[in-house]
Amino acid sequence: MRVLLLLLAGCPKLVSEAQPPLVETPSVTTVPTGRVTGDGYVDGTFPLTVAVPRGWVATPGTDGNDVRVVLQDPEGDVTITIAGTRGDTLTPRPLPGCTWTFVDAARYRAVKVRAEVLAATCTPEDPDAPRILAYVVGNEGMVWHVEGKVTPGRLRAGKVDLDVVAGGVRFR
Numbered sequence: 001m002r003v004l005l006l007l008l009a010g011c012p013k014l015v016s017e018a019q020p021p022l023v024e025t026p027s028v029t030t031v032p033t034g035r036v037t038g039d040g041y042v043d044g045t046f047p048l049t050v051a052v053p054r055g056w057v058a059t060p061g062t063d064g065n066d067v068r069v070v071l072q073d074p075e076g077d078v079t080i081t082i083a084g085t086r087g088d089t090l091t092p093r094p095l096p097g098c099t100w101t102f103v104d105a106a107r108y109r110a111v112k113v114r115a116e117v118l119a120a121t122c123t124p125e126d127p128d129a130p131r132i133l134a135y136v137v138g139n140e141g142m143v144w145h146v147e148g149k150v151t152p153g154r155l156r157a158g159k160v161d162l163d164v165v166a167g168g169v170r171f172r
Contacts, residue, residue, distance in 0.1 A: 032060035033068045040168065041069045046084060046142065051168030053161075066093070066145075071165060078161045079149040082169065087143045090118040090136050095147075098122035098132055110163035111135050111146075112170070128152060133162050139171045 034043040036058045041050040048068060052058045055074040061067035066083040073079075085093060092100045102121040111117045115138060122132035133155075134147040146166045150158030 030062040033063055033065070034060050036060065036069075041071075041082075043068055047140070047172045048082070048084070048144070049170045049172055050082060050165065051170075053164055053168075073161055077151045077154045078158045080162060080165045081145070081147045081149070083145045083147070084142045085145070086141060088138055088141060090116065090138055090143060092118070092120040092122065092134055092136055093143075093145050095122055095132060097126065097129060098124045108135065111137060111166045113137050113139070115139075122147075131155060131158075133159055135162070135166045137169075144169070 033045065034041055034048075036052065040052040041048075041058050041060065043049070045063075046068070050058070050069055050071070052071060053073075057072045059070045059072075061069060061083075066085055067081055068084055069082050071080040071082075083093065090105060092103065099122065100120050101123040103118060104120070105116050105118045108117045108119055118134075118136035120134045120136065122134065124131060130149045130151050132147050132149055134145055137144050137146075146162070146169060148158055148162035148165070150162075
């Protein structure tokens with residue numbers, strides 16, 4: 001026992017170094033869904049282009065996500081999300097915290113497509129939360145959702161903004 005204690009007492013103290021992980025985790029890289037040009041947004045996968053109004057900020061989504069691009073107005077009162085889902089049934093996509101209380105299919109002048117368009121309004125559960133106004137259109141096996149998130153008190157102006165952006169959506 002004494003020999004063991006003497007041996008241990010004579011050993012230099014080992015400094016514990018952080019060990020590298022046994023398995024390297026690859027760094028996560030996000031790939032944008034498209035690019036913003038001087039004229040607007042051009043999707044990298046789908047035949048989608050969106051004219052971006054002057055002064056607005058467009059942010060591409062990331063691949064693997066339904067959201068293709070998000071546009072923000074200069075005042076920060078309206079955020080327009082353009083998302084695509086596979087399918088052919090015109091229906092608004094489920095959104096947390098609100099219920100689609102108005103849904104109407106017709107030809108809407110604001111949306112420059114030759115097919116029927118679904119217009120919808122998502123009423124928030126919280127009365128102080130933004131309301132969502134949406135147009136839903138189909139194109140070649142995809143359902144496109146042009147959704148305007150409008151702060152309370154800006155409903156009329158938000159609808160005008162949504163119509164402007166929806167009018168600039170094209171399928172090339």
